[in-house]
Amino acid sequence: QVKLVESGGGLVQAGESLRLSCEAFGLSFSAYSLHWYLQVPGGKREWVAVITSEGDSNYADSVKGRFTISRDNAKRTVYLQMNSLKPDDTAVYYCNAAQWDRIYWGQGTQVTVSS
Helix, strand or coil: CCEEEEECCEEEECCCCEEEEEEEECCCHHHCEEEEEEECCCCCCEEEEEECCCCCEEECCCCCCCEEEEEEHHHCEEEEEECCCCHHHCEEEEEEEEECCEEEECCCEEEEEEC
């Protein structure tokens, strides 16, 4: 059974940092592209960042230069380092593993940034 487990969310002040982690179980982790998404209450899930199986990364314009996605295939874990956090970054953050038509989601972790 495939499972993605996020952790690392919390309450921080504007300008501070957080690192989110997402550990995967039950899939060939190194073969998957890994994404982070965010969702605010009442809003759609929005894409934040991706790291491919080859290690290439890309970011939404809103987080470029502040967030860094990375992966450790040995630990089956993807990370999202979030620096210079803003109140607008407040959301539930979800990790996603995708390979062709196989897509899996974690349960989400809350990030709250106070001003």
